[in-house]
Amino acid sequence: MAEWDGATVPTIDRLVLRRWRGDDLDPWAALNTDPEVIRHLGGAPLPRADSDAIAAWHNRVNDDEGMGLLAVERRADAAFLGMCGLHHQETYPDDVEVAWRLASQHWHQGYATEAATAWLDHAFGPLGLTRVISMTDRPNAASLAVMARLGLTFDHEALVVDDGEEFDAVVHAITADEWRARRARGRGSGNLRVWRQDVRGGSA
Numbered sequence: 437m438a439e440w441d442g443a444t445v446p447t448i449d450r451l452v453l454r455r456w457r458g459d460d461l462d463p464w465a466a467l468n469t470d471p472e473v474i475r476h477l478g479g480a481p482l483p484r485a486d487s488d489a490i491a492a493w494h495n496r497v498n499d500d501e502g503m504g505l506l507a508v509e510r511r512a513d514a515a516f517l518g519m520c521g522l523h524h525q526e527t528y529p530d531d532v533e534v535a536w537r538l539a540s541q542h543w544h545q546g547y548a549t550e551a552a553t554a555w556l557d558h559a560f561g562p563l564g565l566t567r568v569i570s571m572t573d574r575p576n577a578a579s580l581a582v583m584a585r586l587g588l589t590f591d592h593e594a595l596v597v598d599d600g601e602e603f604d605a606v607v608h609a610i611t612a613d614e615w616r617a618r619r620a621r622g623r624g625s626g627n628l629r630v631w632r633q634d635v636r637g638g639s640a
């Protein structure tokens with residue numbers, strides 16, 4: 437298994453969603469110390485070792501479960517934009533959360549919504565999930581707006597633990613039926629062109 441193989445997961449209109457590669461780690465660490473990015477993520481710059489560990493961990497999640505918070509790359513110029521994907525958030529181990537984090541210079545272009553659309557197609561398609569959640573803190577209007585664009589609706593508020601830190605979270609959710617109905621109406625952004633269903637072990 438080539439852990440840092442960067443194998444493609446889905447390829448959509450403007451983006452390539454793929455496993456982490458070693459050359460993602462510098463720009464990933466940079467965005468994890470950008471005050472704009474970390475404002476709603478506890479506010480403290482993420483130490484380099486922790487930033488690297490997240491990427492390594494999610495390649496392993498992809499090995500094991502076919503999901504993970506993986507790299508987002510722009511197709512036109514192969515720029516690394518940030519991460520998006522599916523994982524089990526520690527407070528909700530029986531649920532799957534869709535999550536996103538992009539470098540601030542790549543905000544306001546619809547990339548998070550497009551990447552998350554592909555991941556939700558994967559969640560409710562190949563992975564066969566019946567429900568996906570997403571959470572943020574209430575002041576994170578940008579993240580709530582992504583949820584709204586995707587059709588996730590308010591589920592509940594809760595005290596959530598993330599990486600050992602507690603925060604007041606707003607939890608949104610969407611079911612497989614709701615997602616399919618939206619997609620049938622042409623909602624969501626990004627048309628899935630390629631999905632390599634088995635990227636485990638870099639074999640796809």
Ligand SMILES: CC(C)(COP(=O)(O)OP(=O)(O)OC[C@H]1O[C@@H](n2cnc3c(N)ncnc32)[C@H](O)[C@@H]1OP(=O)(O)O)[C@@H](O)C(=O)NCCC(=O)NCCS
Pocket residue numbers: 472473474476477536537538539542543544545546547548549550571572573576578579581582625
């Ligand atoms: C959350 C986050 C990913 C949202 O980024 P974003 O750029 O606002 O969201 P999108 O990528 O979906 O872009 C939507 C915007 O692009 C615009 N847009 C431009 N071209 C577009 C296109 N082709 N398709 C869709 N939207 C487009 C939309 O109108 C919208 O504009 P607005 O931001 O002025 O309202 C970003 O703020 C972030 O990384 N924050 C830090 C990390 C974080 O808080 N993560 C969530 C933790 S819970």
